[in-house]
Amino acid sequence: MIDLLARQSCCLSAQEISERLGESGRSVGLASVYRALELLHELALVQRVDLGDGNTRYEPIQPGGEHHHHAVCDRCGRVTAFEDRSLETALERLAGRLHHSISAHEVVIHGNCERCSERA
Amino acid sequence: MIDLLARQSCCLSAQEISERLGESGRSVGLASVYRALELLHELALVQRVDLGDGNTRYEPIQPGGEHHHHAVCDRCGRVTAFEDRSLETALERLAGRLHHSISAHEVVIHGNCERCSERA
Protein backbone atom coordinates (compact mmCIF):
# COMPACT_ATOMS: atom_id res chain seq x y z
CA MET A 1 0.00 0.00 0.00
CA ILE A 2 2.84 2.33 0.80
CA ASP A 3 4.09 1.92 -2.74
CA LEU A 4 0.67 2.40 -4.28
CA LEU A 5 0.32 5.71 -2.44
CA ALA A 6 3.87 6.73 -3.23
CA ARG A 7 3.15 6.17 -6.90
CA GLN A 8 0.21 8.62 -6.83
CA SER A 9 0.75 12.13 -7.99
CA CYS A 10 -2.46 13.37 -6.40
CA CYS A 11 -4.82 12.47 -3.60
CA LEU A 12 -6.89 9.30 -3.20
CA SER A 13 -9.68 8.45 -0.79
CA ALA A 14 -9.41 5.45 1.54
CA GLN A 15 -12.13 3.82 -0.51
CA GLU A 16 -10.18 4.29 -3.73
CA ILE A 17 -7.03 2.96 -2.16
CA SER A 18 -8.79 -0.17 -0.96
CA GLU A 19 -10.41 -0.70 -4.36
CA ARG A 20 -7.22 -0.28 -6.33
CA LEU A 21 -5.35 -2.64 -4.06
CA GLY A 22 -8.14 -5.14 -4.57
CA GLU A 23 -7.98 -4.81 -8.35
CA SER A 24 -4.25 -5.38 -8.34
CA GLY A 25 -4.62 -8.63 -6.44
CA ARG A 26 -3.49 -7.53 -2.98
CA SER A 27 -6.84 -6.92 -1.35
CA VAL A 28 -6.73 -4.94 1.89
CA GLY A 29 -9.66 -4.26 4.18
CA LEU A 30 -10.85 -0.72 4.69
CA ALA A 31 -10.02 -0.82 8.39
CA SER A 32 -6.43 -1.66 7.58
CA VAL A 33 -6.24 1.09 5.01
CA TYR A 34 -7.38 3.63 7.57
CA ARG A 35 -4.97 2.23 10.11
CA ALA A 36 -2.06 2.48 7.73
CA LEU A 37 -3.02 5.99 6.67
CA GLU A 38 -3.21 7.15 10.26
CA LEU A 39 0.25 5.75 10.91
CA LEU A 40 1.70 7.25 7.75
CA HIS A 41 0.16 10.55 8.69
CA GLU A 42 1.76 10.51 12.12
CA LEU A 43 5.08 9.73 10.48
CA ALA A 44 4.54 12.75 8.24
CA LEU A 45 4.69 10.58 5.14
CA VAL A 46 1.13 11.23 4.12
CA GLN A 47 -0.96 14.36 4.16
CA ARG A 48 -4.69 14.51 4.60
CA VAL A 49 -6.55 16.51 1.99
CA ASP A 50 -10.05 17.71 2.69
CA LEU A 51 -11.81 19.12 -0.35
CA GLY A 52 -15.20 19.65 1.20
CA ASP A 53 -17.13 16.77 -0.29
CA GLY A 54 -17.52 14.33 2.56
CA ASN A 55 -14.38 12.36 1.62
CA THR A 56 -11.00 12.75 3.19
CA ARG A 57 -8.24 12.06 0.71
CA TYR A 58 -4.62 11.26 1.28
CA GLU A 59 -1.51 11.96 -0.68
CA PRO A 60 2.18 11.26 -0.16
CA ILE A 61 4.34 14.04 1.26
CA GLN A 62 7.33 14.63 -0.98
CA PRO A 63 10.55 14.55 1.01
CA GLY A 64 11.79 17.64 -0.79
CA GLY A 65 8.76 19.59 0.31
CA GLU A 66 7.40 20.14 -3.18
CA HIS A 67 3.67 20.07 -3.07
CA HIS A 68 0.63 21.32 -4.81
CA HIS A 69 -2.86 22.47 -3.89
CA HIS A 70 -6.26 21.72 -5.34
CA ALA A 71 -9.01 23.39 -7.31
CA VAL A 72 -12.38 21.66 -7.15
CA CYS A 73 -15.07 22.02 -9.78
CA ASP A 74 -18.33 22.58 -7.95
CA ARG A 75 -20.23 21.46 -11.01
CA CYS A 76 -18.61 18.18 -12.01
CA GLY A 77 -16.41 17.47 -9.01
CA ARG A 78 -13.18 17.26 -11.00
CA VAL A 79 -10.07 17.99 -8.95
CA THR A 80 -7.24 19.93 -10.54
CA ALA A 81 -3.85 20.24 -8.90
CA PHE A 82 -1.83 23.43 -9.19
CA GLU A 83 1.39 24.85 -7.86
CA ASP A 84 2.08 28.46 -7.09
CA ARG A 85 5.37 29.69 -5.76
CA SER A 86 4.16 33.11 -4.67
CA LEU A 87 1.32 31.57 -2.75
CA GLU A 88 3.82 29.43 -0.89
CA THR A 89 5.99 32.43 -0.25
CA ALA A 90 3.08 34.33 1.22
CA LEU A 91 2.36 31.41 3.50
CA GLU A 92 5.98 31.17 4.59
CA ARG A 93 6.02 34.86 5.48
CA LEU A 94 2.75 34.49 7.30
CA ALA A 95 4.27 31.78 9.48
CA GLY A 96 6.49 34.29 11.26
CA ARG A 97 3.67 36.67 12.03
CA LEU A 98 1.20 34.06 13.23
CA HIS A 99 0.94 33.05 16.90
CA HIS A 100 0.49 29.49 15.79
CA SER A 101 2.97 26.87 14.70
CA ILE A 102 2.42 25.50 11.23
CA SER A 103 2.82 21.82 10.53
CA ALA A 104 0.78 21.84 7.35
CA HIS A 105 -1.33 24.12 5.24
CA GLU A 106 -3.98 23.49 2.67
CA VAL A 107 -5.41 25.75 0.00
CA VAL A 108 -8.63 24.76 -1.73
CA ILE A 109 -10.10 26.69 -4.60
CA HIS A 110 -13.73 26.33 -5.60
CA GLY A 111 -15.18 27.24 -8.96
CA ASN A 112 -15.66 25.63 -12.34
CA CYS A 113 -13.09 23.64 -14.20
CA GLU A 114 -12.05 24.57 -17.72
CA ARG A 115 -14.51 22.19 -19.33
CA CYS A 116 -17.46 23.26 -17.18
CA SER A 117 -16.66 26.94 -17.69
CA GLU A 118 -17.07 26.58 -21.47
CA ARG A 119 -20.56 25.16 -21.69
CA ALA A 120 -22.84 27.79 -20.25
CA MET B 1 -31.35 32.62 11.99
CA ILE B 2 -30.06 34.94 9.29
CA ASP B 3 -29.41 37.55 11.94
CA LEU B 4 -27.73 35.09 14.31
CA LEU B 5 -25.34 34.10 11.55
CA ALA B 6 -24.80 37.67 10.46
CA ARG B 7 -23.83 38.53 14.02
CA GLN B 8 -21.07 35.91 14.05
CA SER B 9 -17.53 36.95 13.36
CA CYS B 10 -16.37 33.42 12.73
CA CYS B 11 -17.75 30.08 11.65
CA LEU B 12 -20.38 27.95 13.38
CA SER B 13 -21.50 24.39 12.78
CA ALA B 14 -25.11 23.58 11.98
CA GLN B 15 -25.35 21.94 15.39
CA GLU B 16 -24.11 25.08 17.12
CA ILE B 17 -26.50 27.25 15.19
CA SER B 18 -29.45 25.07 16.15
CA GLU B 19 -28.38 25.03 19.80
CA ARG B 20 -27.88 28.77 20.04
CA LEU B 21 -31.22 29.45 18.44
CA GLY B 22 -32.78 27.08 20.95
CA GLU B 23 -31.13 28.83 23.89
CA SER B 24 -32.37 32.19 22.71
CA GLY B 25 -35.96 30.99 22.60
CA ARG B 26 -36.45 30.55 18.86
CA SER B 27 -35.85 26.85 18.54
CA VAL B 28 -35.26 25.63 14.98
CA GLY B 29 -34.90 22.01 13.91
CA LEU B 30 -31.63 20.80 12.48
CA ALA B 31 -33.22 19.96 9.14
CA SER B 32 -34.38 23.54 8.80
CA VAL B 33 -30.98 24.88 9.73
CA TYR B 34 -29.37 22.82 7.00
CA ARG B 35 -32.05 23.90 4.55
CA ALA B 36 -31.52 27.55 5.32
CA LEU B 37 -27.76 27.23 5.12
CA GLU B 38 -27.97 25.59 1.73
CA LEU B 39 -30.14 28.39 0.48
CA LEU B 40 -27.93 31.09 1.94
CA HIS B 41 -24.96 29.39 0.37
CA GLU B 42 -26.57 29.40 -3.07
CA LEU B 43 -27.32 33.07 -2.61
CA ALA B 44 -23.65 33.62 -1.80
CA LEU B 45 -24.52 34.99 1.62
CA VAL B 46 -22.87 32.22 3.52
CA GLN B 47 -19.62 30.38 2.98
CA ARG B 48 -18.90 26.81 3.92
CA VAL B 49 -15.78 26.28 5.96
CA ASP B 50 -14.26 22.84 6.17
CA LEU B 51 -11.53 22.52 8.77
CA GLY B 52 -10.97 18.81 8.50
CA ASP B 53 -12.67 17.61 11.65
CA GLY B 54 -15.87 16.01 10.43
CA ASN B 55 -17.90 19.21 10.90
CA THR B 56 -18.78 21.63 8.17
CA ARG B 57 -19.02 25.16 9.50
CA TYR B 58 -20.67 28.20 8.02
CA GLU B 59 -19.93 31.86 8.19
CA PRO B 60 -21.46 34.96 6.68
CA ILE B 61 -19.88 36.40 3.56
CA GLN B 62 -19.08 40.07 4.08
CA PRO B 63 -20.52 42.18 1.25
CA GLY B 64 -17.27 44.13 1.01
CA GLY B 65 -15.32 40.95 0.41
CA GLU B 66 -13.27 41.20 3.62
CA HIS B 67 -12.67 37.77 4.93
CA HIS B 68 -10.29 35.74 6.99
CA HIS B 69 -8.91 32.24 7.03
CA HIS B 70 -8.41 29.72 9.79
CA ALA B 71 -5.64 28.07 11.75
CA VAL B 72 -6.63 24.90 13.57
CA CYS B 73 -4.81 23.55 16.61
CA ASP B 74 -4.33 19.84 16.05
CA ARG B 75 -3.88 19.34 19.76
CA CYS B 76 -6.81 21.16 21.35
CA GLY B 77 -8.97 21.89 18.32
CA ARG B 78 -9.07 25.65 18.89
CA VAL B 79 -9.75 27.65 15.74
CA THR B 80 -7.95 30.95 15.22
CA ALA B 81 -8.91 33.35 12.49
CA PHE B 82 -6.29 35.38 10.67
CA GLU B 83 -6.10 37.80 7.78
CA ASP B 84 -3.23 38.22 5.41
CA ARG B 85 -3.23 40.67 2.58
CA SER B 86 -0.28 39.22 0.71
CA LEU B 87 -1.84 35.80 0.78
CA GLU B 88 -4.96 37.26 -0.80
CA THR B 89 -2.88 39.05 -3.37
CA ALA B 90 -1.11 35.84 -4.30
CA LEU B 91 -4.49 34.16 -4.72
CA GLU B 92 -5.79 37.00 -6.87
CA ARG B 93 -2.79 36.77 -9.16
CA LEU B 94 -3.15 33.02 -9.32
CA ALA B 95 -6.70 33.44 -10.57
CA GLY B 96 -5.50 34.77 -13.89
CA ARG B 97 -3.09 31.96 -14.49
CA LEU B 98 -5.43 29.14 -13.53
CA HIS B 99 -7.65 27.39 -16.05
CA HIS B 100 -10.39 27.34 -13.51
CA SER B 101 -12.86 29.97 -12.42
CA ILE B 102 -12.72 30.88 -8.75
CA SER B 103 -15.89 31.41 -6.79
CA ALA B 104 -14.30 30.88 -3.41
CA HIS B 105 -11.04 29.90 -1.82
CA GLU B 106 -10.15 28.52 1.54
CA VAL B 107 -6.86 28.38 3.36
CA VAL B 108 -6.51 26.15 6.41
CA ILE B 109 -3.41 26.05 8.53
CA HIS B 110 -2.66 23.15 10.84
CA GLY B 111 -0.33 23.25 13.80
CA ASN B 112 -0.47 24.18 17.45
CA CYS B 113 -2.10 27.24 18.89
CA GLU B 114 -0.16 29.66 21.05
CA ARG B 115 -1.28 28.03 24.26
CA CYS B 116 -0.51 24.48 23.13
CA SER B 117 2.88 25.53 21.74
CA GLU B 118 3.97 26.72 25.18
CA ARG B 119 3.44 23.60 27.23
CA ALA B 120 5.71 20.97 25.71
Place this chain on the structure above:
DNA sequence: GCGGTAGTGAGATCGATTCTCAAATAATGG
Protein backbone atom coordinates in the same frame (compact mmCIF):
# COMPACT_ATOMS: atom_id res chain seq x y z
C1' DG C 1 4.89 -28.00 17.31
C1' DC C 2 3.52 -24.55 20.95
C1' DG C 3 2.47 -20.38 23.46
C1' DG C 4 2.74 -15.57 22.87
C1' DT C 5 2.36 -11.30 20.25
C1' DA C 6 1.13 -8.29 16.57
C1' DG C 7 -1.72 -7.62 12.45
C1' DT C 8 -6.11 -8.09 9.80
C1' DG C 9 -10.76 -7.24 8.31
C1' DA C 10 -15.94 -8.33 8.50
C1' DG C 11 -19.27 -6.38 10.63
C1' DA C 12 -21.10 -3.35 14.38
C1' DT C 13 -21.28 1.33 15.73
C1' DC C 14 -21.04 6.26 15.52
C1' DG C 15 -22.11 10.83 13.96
C1' DA C 16 -22.85 14.36 10.58
C1' DT C 17 -25.75 15.19 6.91
C1' DT C 18 -29.65 14.34 4.01
C1' DC C 19 -34.19 12.62 3.13
C1' DT C 20 -39.17 11.73 4.07
C1' DC C 21 -43.50 12.76 5.18
C1' DA C 22 -47.17 13.98 8.25
C1' DA C 23 -48.37 17.89 10.80
C1' DA C 24 -48.29 22.84 11.33
C1' DT C 25 -48.60 27.20 9.25
C1' DA C 26 -49.49 30.54 5.80
C1' DA C 27 -51.73 32.19 1.72
C1' DT C 28 -55.75 32.49 -1.24
C1' DG C 29 -60.49 33.19 -2.55
C1' DG C 30 -65.00 33.38 -1.84
Place this chain on the structure above:
DNA sequence: CCATTATTTGAGAATCGATCTCACTACCGC
Protein backbone atom coordinates in the same frame (compact mmCIF):
# COMPACT_ATOMS: atom_id res chain seq x y z
C1' DC D 1 -64.48 34.00 8.82
C1' DC D 2 -64.01 29.47 6.73
C1' DA D 3 -62.68 26.01 3.48
C1' DT D 4 -59.09 24.87 0.34
C1' DT D 5 -54.62 24.81 -1.39
C1' DA D 6 -49.69 25.79 -1.14
C1' DT D 7 -45.60 26.20 1.67
C1' DT D 8 -42.72 25.38 5.58
C1' DT D 9 -41.24 22.59 9.53
C1' DG D 10 -38.90 19.21 12.09
C1' DA D 11 -38.95 14.38 14.20
C1' DG D 12 -37.26 10.48 12.93
C1' DA D 13 -35.49 7.29 9.28
C1' DA D 14 -31.95 6.58 5.97
C1' DT D 15 -27.26 7.30 4.28
C1' DC D 16 -22.55 6.98 4.36
C1' DG D 17 -17.70 7.84 5.61
C1' DA D 18 -14.96 6.89 9.47
C1' DT D 19 -13.96 4.38 13.63
C1' DC D 20 -14.23 0.55 16.77
C1' DT D 21 -14.58 -4.48 18.13
C1' DC D 22 -12.96 -8.75 18.41
C1' DA D 23 -12.49 -13.38 16.60
C1' DC D 24 -9.17 -15.02 13.60
C1' DT D 25 -4.77 -15.32 11.29
C1' DA D 26 0.27 -14.82 10.66
C1' DC D 27 4.48 -14.63 12.53
C1' DC D 28 8.23 -15.28 16.04
C1' DG D 29 11.32 -17.42 19.27
C1' DC D 30 11.89 -21.46 21.63
